[in-house]
Amino acid sequence: MAEITMQEDKWISLDEAAEYLGVKPITVREWIRKANGIPAHKIGKQWKFKRSELDVWVKSGKSAI
Numbered sequence: 083m084a085e086i087t088m089q090e091d092k093w094i095s096l097d098e099a100a101e102y103l104g105v106k107p108i109t110v111r112e113w114i115r116k117a118n119g120i121p122a123h124k125i126g127k128q129w130k131f132k133r134s135e136l137d138v139w140v141k142s143g144k145s146a147i
Contacts, residue, residue, distance in 0.1 A: 091134045093123075099131040103140070119144040 100107040113120040114129060119142075121135035 091132055093125070093130040094133060096122075096129045096131070099129075099136060102133060102136060 094102065096110055097107050100110045103110070110120070110122075110129075114122050119139060121139050122129045122131060124130075
């Protein structure tokens with residue numbers, strides 16, 4: 083696996099995650115609510131994501147469930 087730089091694996095917001103995945107923020111919120119395995123982390127009152135974890139999740143096929 084290619085080495086991940088700190089910039090590529092920084093914490094991103096829900097809006098940034100939605101943009102990264104090419105969906106609307108409401109879709110990401112629904113995935114979190116349905117607990118379909120999206121790798122979301124609650125930090126304070128905000129949901130945060132790592133791009134590398136989102137990539138693994140998409141490649142696993144769980145995003146299609």
